[in-house]
Amino acid sequence: MTEYDAHAIEQKWQSVWAEERTFSVPNPTPGQADESHFYMLEMLPYPSGSLHMGHVLNYTLGDVVTHYRRRQGTTVLRPMGFDSFGLPAENAAIKDGGHPLEITERNMKAIRTQMHRMGWAIDWEREVSAHEPTFYRWTQWIFLKFLERGLAYRKEAPVNWCPNDLTVLSNEHVVDGRCWRCGAVVETRSMEQWFFKIRDYADVLLDDLATIDWPERTKKIQTQHIGRSEGAEIVFQIDDLDLDVPVFTTRPDTLFGATFFVIAPESSLVQQLAEGNDEVLTYARISAARPTEERAAREKSGVFTGRYATNPVNGAKLPIWVADYVLMEYGTGAIMAVPAHDDRDREFAETFDLPIVTVIDDDGRLINSAPFDGQRWQDAKRAITDWLGEQGKAEPSVNYRLRDWSFSRQRYWGCPIPVVYCEQDGMVPVPLDQLPVLLPEVDDYRPKGKPPLASNLDFIRTTCPTCGGPAEREADTMDTFVDSSWYFLRYTDPRNDAAPFDRAIADYWMPIDQYIGGIDHAKGHLLYSRFFVKVMNDLGLLGFREPFQRLFHQGWVKLDGKRMSKSQGGVSPNELIDRFGADAIRIYICFQGPADQDMDWTPDGIEATVRFVRRLWRVVHEAAAQPASPAGVDTPLVRKAHETIARVTDDIGRRFVFNTPISAVMELVNELSKAPGDPAARFAAETAVSVLQPYTPHVAEELWQALGHDERVMDEPWPRADQAMLHHETVQLVLQVNGKVRDRVEVPAGLSEAELIEHARASEKVRAHLAGVEGRVVVVPDKLVNIVV
């Protein structure tokens, strides 16, 4: 027996797999019989640096599943690529002082090497990167399809502006009022921007959550983000102006309690209502410009316009105020204020000394609301809406918190938006056959507040595809989340140069059977991708409605309480591979705890997993020197082996837990080492190597050979536990008195209740606690007898 040499073994097998293209999976040929297949995917990395331990956990989990499924006889598609366009990669390049293309490709190279060294079973022949023209050509193509269908549009709107990254951000990427990448406080600016009409899909995005197997918390986050709320739109008339202003409310039952009326500072109504009123106009201008964060500070501010609105239920004259606690983007930008039954309205009323009228009593019935007095508020909602509806002053309405997705960025490193602007023809899409619109190489790519491409005249100046006259190209680029909304489709048919993918091939592999990635993408990438798939389904490009059938979030790997975001000294995967080998790291990261919970990174105990691999190495070699285990041999060791198979299979396959299988194999190895010469030693060793193989693919192959096999263990069918071997001849019977364990005895399995009770009463220890009293008896067959006195 030679010493265990992780590096020699790992390099050897990694070379073999690369040469033999072991993990490359061909697409089905037309007419081929449908075979069992599985699409395993983990979220692709940003090449903004090299991998950290969080990635190692993510991709190792995917790898274990990949091997496990392969060995179930399933063809597993498991591709990889790079989210190489966009802020993360570009900011990394700026920091490193190089060109984004150069830095990005350098990082990609480093990551590929790390992935190779971890031994992950990846089909590299399907690799795609967002920044390659062969990929973004089709990002542009898909954009144009959206545009054609009216789902992409340009609009002047208040948007989130990051003063540090000098670009617009989507709502999903403003976190606590700050930029998701750099942490700068985001400002509000009114700019003409590109949007995707994700709001049109709010209902289906909500409803179809019921059809997918996702963690409930993720569904909750999306549900909350979409924020569907049902109510009514009620029309208020503005005195003297002959103007009808609708408001949205979820509580039409409180209409009689409305005592004032408020409009948002950004509302176009302000100009009409406050003409010549400088106080109001100044307030509106100043508060509209306040940063979102400051505006969300609780203190209520506002100004009275001097005008009144008429409450349609009772003709009451409600003073109209302008106040910045009313948002332009939600509902109609105007509200009826019911201070008795709304905390914000109450606070405002108290600040400005406005009347408060209670219209629902403690029993939940309407008061001060004739003719609806006495009705339960839940019923009155409907009744008042119907009543006003008959007069044409109300109709049921639904509102969403979800805003359309702002996806244009004033940055260089992204997919060019393929439209041109012509004086004659206005905005003109670039014809499909002229794609891709190539991102030009520029020297000065740094953000300046206006898109860097705008000053690149070679790029900007073009001709109009419609009239042939002079035109200018769009200078904004796309959000990186556009790329990641469809990359998983490109993997299915990555070299197609006639279409983004062939529909039949995408329909064959998709939807993804198992997706693994961080929960930080719950309302960004995971929502956008669902939207893209639904649109593409509506466009007839594919035959399914959801991209990710089953989703799992790995926990964060934390260092000093903070999420790992880049490789830090001492904990970089490369250094750990150098010191301990990939197999030991793979075991370690899985063994640390439940994969969906956060873990604090400590290197304590990583030596232990190396020690375990060495122990396995030694024990298996010792067993390999033994004669082959005869069929039908029945020893405690052979039973332990079958038990291990059953546990590991259930844990990975059904429960989707990855730490306890390692404990199970450790137990088996412990028993094997304590049973030298056991006739089942070879069988136990083979079992240990076989079920550990998804975790430790390199050393498993080496040990499989040592056990005398020519085949690869990764190609061996997953072992099956012999049910007969799981059945025990004797069981340990727990004897309780008053629910407390007093004795344990070994008895034959399958005894009758009477026999079990007899055993219990025969126990000295039980008798000592019974003191001669008979007692009532509870029996759990093969497990427990509890005597209650």
Add this chain to the structure above:
RNA sequence: GCGGAUGUGGCGGAAUUGGUAGACGCGCACGGUUCAGGUCCGUGUGCCCGUAAGGGCGUGGAGGUUCAAGUCCUCUCAUCCGCACCA
């Protein structure tokens, strides 16, 4: 404020259907092998009382249901995460 997750030895964690709490590993202690050290092997290790036999306590806290609760119910505390003036 709303929504969600978590809480078990000195530490990471296990306990899958209400039925032996603490598997597996780290750490620690003692012993052995090798001996420059580490490696490696063995034994022990929830807490308290007791030389021992044995007994008591024990899954953040308080109640409850049950023959039996880490697991179910009610309340509560702590930590973390998501949302947050969304009418």
